[in-house]
Structure formats: C-alpha cells, structure tokens
Amino acid sequence: MCILDRVEEILNELRPVFSRQAAFEWFVLLIWGVLLCSQPPAVTSYLNAVGLSEHYYHQALHWFHSQAWSVVKLSQAWAQWLRQHKDVHPRRGKPVYVGDGIKVSKEGRKMPAVKQLHQESDNTNKPDWIRGHYFGCLCLLLGAADALFAVPIVLRIQDGLQQHEVQTITLVDRMAALCVRLATEGSYVVLDAFFAAGNLIAKFRENQLHLISRVRINTVGKHPLPRGRGKPRIWGERIKLRTLFASTSEFISSTVRLYGKQVTVSYHTIEDSPQHLVRFVLTVLPCGKPMILLSTDITLSGSEIIEAYGWRFKIEVTFRTLIQLLWGFSYRFWMKSLPPTPQWPKNLIIDQFPVKERPIINRKMAARERFVNLNAIGLGILQVLSLEMSVDIWQGFPRWFRTLPKHGYPTEQIVRLTLQDRAVPILAKCRPCLLLNEFLALRPRRDAKPLTERIVC
Secondary structure (H helix, E strand, C coil), rough: HHHHHHHHHHHHHCCHHCCCCCHHHHHHHHHHHHHHCCCCCCCHHHHHHHHHHHHHHHHHHHHCCCCCCCCHHHHHHHHHHHHHHCCEEEEEEEEEEEEEEEEEEECCCCCCEEEEEEEECCCCCCEEEEEEEEEEEEEEEEECCEEEEEEEEEEEEEEEECCCCCCCHHHHHHHHHHHHHCCCCEEEEEECHHHCCCCHHHHHHHHCCEEEEEEECCEEEEEECCCCCCCCCCCCCCHHHHHHHHHHCEEEEEEECCCEEEEEEEEEEEEECCCCCEEEEEEEEECCCCEEEEEEECCCCCHHHHHHHCCCCHHHHHHHHHHCCCCCCCCCCEHHHHHHHCCCCCEEHHHCCCCCHHHHHHHHHHHHHHHHHHHHHHHHHHHHHHHHHHHHHHHCCCCCCCCCCCCCCCCCHHHHHHHHHHHHHHCCCCCCCCHHHHHHHCCCCCCCCCCHHHHHH
C-alpha cells in the first residue's frame, strides 16, 4: 500500500465523528496541511501547504468553532483505532498508557484560562513562574523491535477555568477522569509522582485499571494487618520507606532495559495494606539515586515495574516533538470582549461573566483544544507510518542526517520530510483517488499560481 493511501485510510476511520460531510472534508484538508506545512505553523500555513488561497481562510477558521464535531468524540474514535493496531506495546498482554501534564506559555491578555503556573524543573533555562495553559495528555504506547512511541490520544486544558467560585475538582481528579474514559479495562497507566494519590487509585480500582507510578521519597507505608481477636484494626504499623534504603542486604540485582539501554539496578519490593494491597519497589539506579515506585498490580515483579515506569519518559519525547517539529501549541484564538487579564492571573470563573458571553468562552477553549489535537493526530499518523512503512519512507527520504536511529525506524521528522518531498505528486491531478484531491476539486483555487510555482520542495 502507498504511504498516501495509508494516511487517508486512517483518516477515513474517523469519518463517523463528524456529523456533516463539510466538517470531515476540512479535517482531511487541515491534517494534510499539518503534514505538508513547511512554513511557521498557523491556519494560513496549513492552507498554503495544500494550495488553497486566502478566500478559504475564514472557512478553515470556522472549522475550529464548528458544532459538527467535538474533541471528546474524536479522541474516543482515535483511541479505539489505536487500540486495534498490531504494534500496541503490551505489558502482560494489556495495553500501556502514559499520562502527564504540560504547561504552555501564553502571553495573551485576552485569552481565556491563561493562568499563573509554577514550573518545577531542574532545567535552569525554564523560569519558575509563567503565564499559560495547563494541558493534561494521555498517550498509548506503540512499538516494534526497539522503537517505541507514545502516540498522543488527547490533550485537554485542565486548569485556569472553573464554573463556580468554589471548586473541589483537582488536577488529579481530572487526570483520573481522562484515563477512565479512554483506557480499556485491565490496562496499565504510567503516571508521574504528582498523580500518585489515594483518590486516583480508588478511581482506577473502580474501573479495573492498574497504576504504575513513582512516589515521593518521604512516603509513609503501612504493614499488612495481622489477624487476631477483637475489633479489626484499620491501619497497620507505619514505616517511612526512606529508612529502608539504609540497609541494602535484602535488595536484589536485576538487569532491565531502561531508557533504551540494558542497565543493572538493585531493588526491594514490599506490600502496603491500608485497605487494598499495593506494591512498592525501592529502587537504586546505577547512578546511586534512590527511587520509590508503586504498582497497584501486585502480580508484577520489581523488574517489570521498573521497566514499565521507564516508558513514561516517552511522553516527554512526544511533548518535545509536538512543540519543536509541529509547533502544536502555536494557537492564537482571542476573545475581544474579555477584559485584559492581570499580569499574574488566577482561575477564570465563568459565572462572573454575562450569560451571553459564557458560550463564547467555551467556544474559544474548544478551539484551542481542537488546534492542539489536530496536531496531535498528525503526530500520531507520522508515528504509525514510521512503524508500518519504514522501508518505503527510507527509500523516499530526500536528505541525509549524520546520526540516524539505531533501531532502524525513521523518526517523525524523517517521515514528515519524506511526505513534504512528495507534495507535488500528492497534490497533482494525476491522483484523483485521494480524498485530498477530491475535496480540493470542490474548492476552486481562485487567483492561485500554477502548481509547480506554488509548491516548495
């Protein structure tokens, strides 16, 4: 199968999400715009990439505010298609999801939900405080051989906007709801230490999901409860897990694949039983750094938990690619009627605005999420093509890099450059079978230059 046909076969699977044919047509056009764009990313650049003139700018802009589709339905259909892929990377036969949050800097004074955010990072180039949006993301692991990708399923704005003055929903609750809605029963979800909370674990147990996470070094555990006469105790004996690193006589050594390399780690597992058993893995990395991991599936061995948590780093690679390659967070959706926000804004409370302006706020929020998820699906298509059609992509790769992936599968950048090199045959009239050419034929390109002058290879 040709690469172009495979792309549109994937897009056809998402057709039921759109209630109107025109909305689906613009979805196909804009996805191809994301894949073929070689200019600074924006809606204008996406139209230029597929050869449409400025006459269609407002129609494309309307697509981000259309009522014919929603991010929720799109993410559910995209997640269902990914779960059926042959390259799903399992743990004991179950799919593995990776979740995390990302803070996106935005300086706009008339952008709803822009909030003062604190960045906890060891990178000195990052400021401690920024203005921006907080996105929660959930990815599914796909891989072949040594190549492993965290394919983004959905990104949702989870902070900066609340309905009422008093709100008890936390970021942990929102991440739990995101995972429960999109992850299948029995699957594993790998999260960072920020989300290792009792309410999230309880939510996961109700929906038969397993959590693998890191916990803070000052975590306190409880011994399993001994059985005896009288009223049963609720809590066992408390123990500070950090103190167990003082004596490593009970630690065992094992070789695991961590961050793409075979390394030897030392670990010791213990079970904690406040109400339901969880397994803690006290780990000493090769550099000597101690780390405590948690798994709600106590049947997993310590080495399996350590290796699975190492996969969490793949979502950081996905964030970097989405930012640096596709510029997926470069949205610009303003609200003219919004009063300028202060320098360090807090949560935007919808009930404080007039009734007629509340739908506008929600539409602007939805437009941003649609822009980001459009790029996320584009990135996912590049990753799927890398796993499925690596031979065809290497044969058509128009450039050379000094360093190439050791596993032999092309990166997302290599796949995109290969598609961009084929922009002329993709948009040529000799390919009428493509959905892209069929939909472009319905939109005459007025005042357009010849194809050979319009496409830059």
